[in-house]
Amino acid sequence: MATAKSKKKPSRRKSPTKKPKLDHIHHVAIPVPNIAKALEWYTSRFNCHVEYVDETWALLEFANAKLALVLPTEHPSHFALSRPDAKKFGKLVTHRDGLKSVYLTDAFGNSIEVLEEP
């Protein structure tokens, strides 16, 4: 009978064939010999917010990702991805800001940090 309402399941927006969510680039880290001077150089030219600064590194917030200015003696030049399953890449280390991450080196010598973030 046309009058009988069929019980439809709630519509699901997630298709089973949906591609996995792309990983997020959390930050790029570049080596500078002096954090204060580098901070002045970058903030005077580009539109960004200073999120953190001490004598060994600074973190600048851009619209979609962050730029870390780092002393080369403290951190390698690298970029960081964030994934909820970071620990599958190795043992996570907890940083002062509470974030957990692991550093990888690709097959060509580049450093990649994988941060544990949803």
Next chain:
Amino acid sequence: MATAKSKKKPSRRKSPTKKPKLDHIHHVAIPVPNIAKALEWYTSRFNCHVEYVDETWALLEFANAKLALVLPTEHPSHFALSRPDAKKFGKLVTHRDGLKSVYLTDAFGNSIEVLEEP
């Protein structure tokens, strides 16, 4: 009288003291000796889409920014910001994909590409 409705101006979300829009990090470019091998290394480990590839470079799309794998003989290791006023940083060069950009070197030897994008 309490019954008289006051004519209010439409509310404005934009405050005149609003900070300038933050610049966008368009991509990070890292040097690799072989594009095909690097593409295999990155795409087998991380969730990203291959946006472009030839023998001299590849562009991988991540959730919020891109990763360029480049031959060091073609491009320096760098990161790229996009701004509508890129030309204020120097003479723009038009690339094969139509994008216009200029390369800067910071006071510490790091390369930065500034792309002309809204």
